Amino acid sequence: MSKRLITNVRVVNEGAVFESDILIEDGRIARIAPEVVPDGSTEIFDATGLHMLPGMIDDQVHFREPGLTHKGDIATESAAAVAGGVTSYMDMPNVSPPTTTRTLLAEKYDLAAHRSRANYAFYLGASNDNIDQIQALNDNETCGVKVFMGASTGNLLVNNPQALRRIFSESPVPVVTHCEDTPIILANEESFRAKYGENVPMEFHPQIRSELACYKSSSLAFDLAREFNTRLHILHLTTAREMDLFSAGPAREKRITAEVCVHHLYFDQNDYRSKGTLIKCNPAIKTTRDRDALVDAVNAGKIDIIATDHAPHTWKEKKNSYFKAPAGLPLVQHALLILLELYHWGRLSLETIVEKACHAPAEVFGIKHRGYIREGYWADLVLIDLRDSYTVTKDNILYKCGWSPFYRHTFKSSVRATLVNGELVYKDGRVRDDVRGKRLEFDRKY
Numbered sequence: 095m096s097k098r099l100i101t102n103v104r105v106v107n108e109g110a111v112f113e114s115d116i117l118i119e120d121g122r123i124a125r126i127a128p129e130v131v132p133d134g135s136t137e138i139f140d141a142t143g144l145h146m147l148p149g150m151i152d153d154q155v156h157f158r159e160p161g162l163t164h165k166g167d168i169a170t171e172s173a174a175a176v177a178g179g180v181t182s183y184m185d186m187p188n189v190s191p192p193t194t195t196r197t198l199l200a201e202k203y204d205l206a207a208h209r210s211r212a213n214y215a216f217y218l219g220a221s222n223d224n225i226d227q228i229q230a231l232n233d234n235e236t237c238g239v240k241v242f243m244g245a246s247t248g249n250l251l252v253n254n255p256q257a258l259r260r261i262f263s264e265s266p267v268p269v270v271t272h273c274e275d276t277p278i279i280l281a282n283e284e285s286f287r288a289k290y291g292e293n294v295p296m297e298f299h300p301q302i303r304s305e306l307a308c309y310k311s312s313s314l315a316f317d318l319a320r321e322f323n324t325r326l327h328i329l330h331l332t333t334a335r336e337m338d339l340f341s342a343g344p345a346r347e348k349r350i351t352a353e354v355c356v357h358h359l360y361f362d363q364n365d366y367r368s369k370g371t372l373i374k375c376n377p378a379i380k381t382t383r384d385r386d387a388l389v390d391a392v393n394a395g396k397i398d399i400i401a402t403d404h405a406p407h408t409w410k411e412k413k414n415s416y417f418k419a420p421a422g423l424p425l426v427q428h429a430l431l432i433l434l435e436l437y438h439w440g441r442l443s444l445e446t447i448v449e450k451a452c453h454a455p456a457e458v459f460g461i462k463h464r465g466y467i468r469e470g471y472w473a474d475l476v477l478i479d480l481r482d483s484y485t486v487t488k489d490n491i492l493y494k495c496g497w498s499p500f501y502r503h504t505f506k507s508s509v510r511a512t513l514v515n516g517e518l519v520y521k522d523g524r525v526r527d528d529v530r531g532k533r534l535e536f537d538r539k540y
């Protein structure tokens with residue numbers, strides 16, 4: 095029986111910050127108490143000066159396996175995840191072939207069992223014609239059904255109104271949506287192409303992938319969910335206007351929940367000048383006003399979850415001109431550090447970060463025994479140092495694509511160690527190669 099005691103740590107959990115010892119036995123949290131006396135077989139980790147958070151649960155990543163492994167793969171991207179304090183992830187279906195059948199879904203779980211350093215779950219991708227696959231899903235087969243209500247990377251657009259209605263009314267698991275209205279975007283692309291040809295300046299991206307395109311599609315998802323009482327989670331919201339759709343309150347009490355991603359809380363339109371296509375993503379990073387409204391909505395409880403939409407592409411692909419550069423940026427290794435910058439700037443509290451990035455994903459998706467620091471729960475934990483800075487260099491970027499929009503940036507905080515199921519998988523810059531995460535289990539209360 096393996097035992098580890100973490101001593102003198104400041105725990106951030108369930109709205110409180112307190113000094114504690116944490117005893118871990120056989121992968122789970124066995125005791126949370128001001129002082130735990132170790133026996134001779136207990137390994138001790140003195141965490142004086144550090145804060146402990148539950149590991150982040152990222153409900154939106156693109157690890158690119160199978161078929162797009164020149165951009166990333168489960169082994170590399172999950173190693174980056176644990177180095178960043180992300181202990182569980184839910185991976186998207188826009189791979190090759192797209193994960194639109196239960197057989198392909200099962201194959202992804204098999205890959206992850208052998209390769210993933212973090213805990214994992216996979217979405218089934220909806221298409222215009224796979225309602226039979228969706229209907230047949232069992233509770234523990236998937237975290238949810240991903241619906242591209244707007245076209246993005248891959249070829250998974252669901253644009254048949256009847257197919258959409260059936261997905262929203264018949265899915266036995268949560269429906270998660272990418273909301274951008276494709277006809278509006280195509281019309282905007284045409285008018286910018288007429289003016290600038292292929293080399294549209296990057297700062298027009300938010301006018302092409304516009305506020306209206308987002309609002310129209312998010313409203314449609316919202317209305318369908320209301321009509322069919324769907325358990326809907328709308329991904330990566332980006333505009334102040336969309337915030338009017340959502341109400342404040344605890345995630346566990348809602349049928350319709352909302353997500354925002356770290357890059358939309360951090361960057362704004364002004365950053366296109368220095369970062370260009372590196373921060374091209376769908377939906378687009380928008381105005382300063384939008385970014386600030388998203389932060390306010392997180393604090394107000396309208397936004398339930400903060401995630402990454404980690405979407406690696408190669409440097410060469412990203413260095414193309416506007417239309418050719420793919421959308422998406424690698425983020426999973428630095429997401430928690432980005433959120434901690436917002437903490438240092440006084441924009442988010444530590445308690446709110448933990449609520450949105452750790453607790454709420456467990457609530458929204460009904461993940462069993464994770465997301466909180468509670469006795470009996472799996473010991474998915476991250477130790478951070480709020481006073482020790484961390485600079486992103488070529489040597490410490492773990493993404494397979496080898497670049498980060500934060501290259502050379504110095505974050506005010508650092509991730510010192512990460513535990514997944516009680517195993518110390520990351521410590522002081524090194525990811526252990528011999529530990530694998532577990533498949534997430536679901537116990538949905540709805």
Ligand code: DOR
Pocket residue numbers: 156188246247272374375376377403405406420421422423
């Ligand atoms: O920017 C994005 N990149 N948005 C998406 O919806 C997909 C993602 C990707 O897979 O590259």
